[in-house]
Amino acid sequence: MKIFIQKNLNEKKINELFERPAQKNNSTIVIVKKIIDDVKKNGHQSVIKYAKKYDGLNGDSILISKNILVEQAEKINVELKNSIDKAYENIYKFHSLQYPKSISVETMKGIECQKKYLPIENVGLYIPGGSAVLFSTLLMLAIPAKIAGCKRIVVCSPVKNEINSALAYVATKIGIDEFYSVGGAHAIAMMAYGTEKVKKVDKIFGPGNQYVTLAKTLVSNDYNGSSVDMPAGPSEVLVIADKFANPKYVAADLLSQAEHGIDSQVILLTNEIEFARKVLSEINLQIKNLPRRKIVEACLINSFILVVNNLDDAIQLSNNYAPEHLIINTKNFKSLAKKIKNAGSVFLGGYSPESVGDYASGTNHSLPTYGYAKAIGGVDILSFMKSISFQTLTKNGLKNISSTVVKMAEEEKLNAHANAVKVRLK
Amino acid sequence: MKIFIQKNLNEKKINELFERPAQKNNSTIVIVKKIIDDVKKNGHQSVIKYAKKYDGLNGDSILISKNILVEQAEKINVELKNSIDKAYENIYKFHSLQYPKSISVETMKGIECQKKYLPIENVGLYIPGGSAVLFSTLLMLAIPAKIAGCKRIVVCSPVKNEINSALAYVATKIGIDEFYSVGGAHAIAMMAYGTEKVKKVDKIFGPGNQYVTLAKTLVSNDYNGSSVDMPAGPSEVLVIADKFANPKYVAADLLSQAEHGIDSQVILLTNEIEFARKVLSEINLQIKNLPRRKIVEACLINSFILVVNNLDDAIQLSNNYAPEHLIINTKNFKSLAKKIKNAGSVFLGGYSPESVGDYASGTNHSLPTYGYAKAIGGVDILSFMKSISFQTLTKNGLKNISSTVVKMAEEEKLNAHANAVKVRLK
Numbered sequence: 132m133k134i135f136i137q138k139n140l141n142e143k144k145i146n147e148l149f150e151r152p153a154q155k156n157n158s159t160i161v162i163v164k165k166i167i168d169d170v171k172k173n174g175h176q177s178v179i180k181y182a183k184k185y186d187g188l189n190g191d192s193i194l195i196s197k198n199i200l201v202e203q204a205e206k207i208n209v210e211l212k213n214s215i216d217k218a219y220e221n222i223y224k225f226h227s228l229q230y231p232k233s234i235s236v237e238t239m240k241g242i243e244c245q246k247k248y249l250p251i252e253n254v255g256l257y258i259p260g261g262s263a264v265l266f267s268t269l270l271m272l273a274i275p276a277k278i279a280g281c282k283r284i285v286v287c288s289p290v291k292n293e294i295n296s297a298l299a300y301v302a303t304k305i306g307i308d309e310f311y312s313v314g315g316a317h318a319i320a321m322m323a324y325g326t327e328k329v330k331k332v333d334k335i336f337g338p339g340n341q342y343v344t345l346a347k348t349l350v351s352n353d354y355n356g357s358s359v360d361m362p363a364g365p366s367e368v369l370v371i372a373d374k375f376a377n378p379k380y381v382a383a384d385l386l387s388q389a390e391h392g393i394d395s396q397v398i399l400l401t402n403e404i405e406f407a408r409k410v411l412s413e414i415n416l417q418i419k420n421l422p423r424r425k426i427v428e429a430c431l432i433n434s435f436i437l438v439v440n441n442l443d444d445a446i447q448l449s450n451n452y453a454p455e456h457l458i459i460n461t462k463n464f465k466s467l468a469k470k471i472k473n474a475g476s477v478f479l480g481g482y483s484p485e486s487v488g489d490y491a492s493g494t495n496h497s498l499p500t501y502g503y504a505k506a507i508g509g510v511d512i513l514s515f516m517k518s519i520s521f522q523t524l525t526k527n528g529l530k531n532i533s534s535t536v537v538k539m540a541e542e543e544k545l546n547a548h549a550n551a552v553k554v555r556l557k
Numbered sequence: 558m559k560i561f562i563q564k565n566l567n568e569k570k571i572n573e574l575f576e577r578p579a580q581k582n583n584s585t586i587v588i589v590k591k592i593i594d595d596v597k598k599n600g601h602q603s604v605i606k607y608a609k610k611y612d613g614l615n616g617d618s619i620l621i622s623k624n625i626l627v628e629q630a631e632k633i634n635v636e637l638k639n640s641i642d643k644a645y646e647n648i649y650k651f652h653s654l655q656y657p658k659s660i661s662v663e664t665m666k667g668i669e670c671q672k673k674y675l676p677i678e679n680v681g682l683y684i685p686g687g688s689a690v691l692f693s694t695l696l697m698l699a700i701p702a703k704i705a706g707c708k709r710i711v712v713c714s715p716v717k718n719e720i721n722s723a724l725a726y727v728a729t730k731i732g733i734d735e736f737y738s739v740g741g742a743h744a745i746a747m748m749a750y751g752t753e754k755v756k757k758v759d760k761i762f763g764p765g766n767q768y769v770t771l772a773k774t775l776v777s778n779d780y781n782g783s784s785v786d787m788p789a790g791p792s793e794v795l796v797i798a799d800k801f802a803n804p805k806y807v808a809a810d811l812l813s814q815a816e817h818g819i820d821s822q823v824i825l826l827t828n829e830i831e832f833a834r835k836v837l838s839e840i841n842l843q844i845k846n847l848p849r850r851k852i853v854e855a856c857l858i859n860s861f862i863l864v865v866n867n868l869d870d871a872i873q874l875s876n877n878y879a880p881e882h883l884i885i886n887t888k889n890f891k892s893l894a895k896k897i898k899n900a901g902s903v904f905l906g907g908y909s910p911e912s913v914g915d916y917a918s919g920t921n922h923s924l925p926t927y928g929y930a931k932a933i934g935g936v937d938i939l940s941f942m943k944s945i946s947f948q949t950l951t952k953n954g955l956k957n958i959s960s961t962v963v964k965m966a967e968e969e970k971l972n973a974h975a976n977a978v979k980v981r982l983k
């Protein structure tokens with residue numbers, strides 16, 4: 132992890148420094164397209180075929196029955212159960228406050244306009260398998276889905292042998308309707324298009340490897356496919372810290388993000404070169420004891436420390452970068468927080484490590500990466516709902532607005548639009 | 558426009574009837590990709606090149622100055638000006654009620670979680686040129702952008718010769734920051750990637766032809782591109798009517814949607830064969846006087862009337878179809894409205910033609926087509942904003958949650974995540 136000095140760099144160099152590693156899909160696109168087409172054409176049997184090939188499925192059934200979920204959930208150790216219960220409570224509390232209110236207003240006499248929010252009926256949640264079972268992601272996706280009132284919540288996760296007890300516990304606690312042991316692009320295709328065995332969903336959520344994220348992009352571009360939560364890139368954190376911060380804490384925060392994957396990006400902006408050096412030596416100390424040390428070391432090659440001219444510059448650089456996670460560990464974090472324009476989730480002060488938001492503070496950990504925070508926020512209740520507009524006009528209401536509509540429609544050369552008003556008032 | 562009878566059709570036939578016409582992009586994708594790559598590589602000069610080729614640009618400037626906008630706006634006739642002012646007022650009123658409230662809650666003692674809504678800083682609005690200038694679309698996009706507080710609102714529209722006075726009036730009334738006379742895929746590429754002359758935007762809104770909508774899809778799939786409002790398909794209306802409705806009104810509503818384009822789809826569901834026949838003969842009468850008769854006739858080939866077993870079946874079929882526009886013109890429209898699960902904008906009763914929502918009732922006319930209403934709503938204030946989560950923990954707050962976070966992180970084998978908590982409490 133190198134240290135750079137802002138005043139020694141021109142604007143072009145600064146921009147290059149903050150450039151995210153390019154995302155290339157060319158090598159996987161042929162494979163993923165083939166899998167999707169196969170599932171669209173051959174349905175369930177091709178899902179089973181790929182599940183055997185890629186997920187290590189034994190037998191011909193991908194459905195994990197409710198009985199098995201309950202049975203496995205009972206095996207959870209009590210300490211972990213209590214931790215999940217506490218996280219559940221906080222996430223539930225924060226997300227239920229987001230439930231939207233419907234709107235109703237008489238815009239003119241006799242013209243009532245409403246906006247109602249309704250749950251998306253069928254949602255699919257993808258939970259990666261791989262080296263660790265991310266039961267926390269199921270909490271983050273299924274709790275808002277439940278609060279939103281989604282009628283059917285489908286989960287796909289590639290389960291090796293028997294389902295992890297923590298994942299089973301979360302699934303039973305929240306009440307998942309259908310749980311399938313299937314992963315990869317074939318799981319996404321199954322949810323997006325449906326098969327003889329599994330009804331299609333309206334929107335797919337959740338992180339995944341390059342095959343999963345590419346499959347999500349492809350099905351969301353297809354008119355007969357499914358919507359998706361958001362585009363996915365590697366996870367990232369940007370830390371802004373000054374000399375009042377503890378270098379140990381800052382080092383630990385950078386390392387916690389770095390263990391996500393070799394393509395993660397971690398950035399520290401500080402206004403003191405001395406502080407930058409202290410953090411770097413703390414990183415070199417703490418890294419020694421990490422089980423995922425190799426991943427962390429690879430990640431730190433993409434990462435950097437920049438000594439900025441002042442903290443206002445730091446905020447401006449951060450706003451341009453639009454980090455998924457932003458930690459502000461400075462004395463004046465409150466005033467800096469007001470200047471934030473683009474970020475996914477923000478952690479303020481010395482006692483707010485990113486990991487509390489990853490698990491249990493109450494906020495969601497499904498967040499926009501790769502600069503998408505400029506345009507979209509993280510997963511919330513509204514991610515699982517959509518709005519519908521309603522209008523009801525009385526005959527007088529229509530009279531009041533008729534000349535306006537007729538004039539505008541005729542100007543746009545849409546005479547049949549004008550007629551639909553005129554015919555009613557003849 | 559054919560009449561079908563529900564009880565004579567099996568489920569497969571019904572599904573085929575409601576299938577939307579396939580969207581094919583294969584022939585245009587090569588052209589659009591080439592234009593986008595050219596603009597990415599060669600910037601402003603290639604935008605000018607395509608604007609000359611496709612938009613009929615004279616000279617080398619695409620920027621329409623504020624002076625010219627004001628000058629042209631003054632040429633608007635007073636009746637049209639008053640109509641636009643009235644529409645503006647209703648749209649403003651309905652949309653400002655949607656402004657979201659920030660959330661703040663102490664999920665546990667010492668853990669404060671917040672969700673704040675901030676405007677997307679740079680937005681681009683695409684307004685099609687072509688046979689008519691859709692100034693109403695500028696109202697529908699720029700009013701919520703302004704209420705949301707977007708810092709920079711860019712408009713692209715291919716202007717022939719001089720800018721239409723209604724469009725100029727709307728642009729000056731709302732206060733557009735930059736207005737460019739450029740259309741097509743090159744306008745989308747310019748906004749998504751930026752050039753030496755035009756700074757990139759964070760999100761692009763607005764309808765367009767197949768080149769524009771494909772370009773929007775492509776830039777939204779590119780990590781360095783831009784977000785977009787929603788996927789676009791042909792416009793559509795589904796009308797549910799019973800014998801208490803006036804067949805003249807229903808015919809006019811179907812025709813008003815049909816004049817949008819030959820690929821539009823209009824559907825009538827009614828529980829009375831006699832009523833279906835009356836509507837059909839009204840269509841044949843009213844169609845004679847329409848200036849866009851050829852478009853309407855072509856559209857009606859894709860369209861149909863279905864005589865349903867009962868109105869509850871009609872609602873269920875409509876929920877499965879998820880129409881962009883839904884008109885319920887029945888005696889019991891209030892009770893049917895409660896059963897709606899998927900639709901973009903709904904028009905209730907005999908005096909609520911779709912065209913009032915297209916222009917002036919107050920609701921937005923940028924709506925999800927092609928079944929996307931199952932997962933997304935129309936354009937609103939939140940389309941121009943994003944949320945950011947914040948969390949601030951005290952030392953005691955961190956203590957209260959520490960064992961929960963450490964336990965969950967270690968179970969997920971993310972030890973550096975656990976360390977970021979532990980190091981602070983040593």
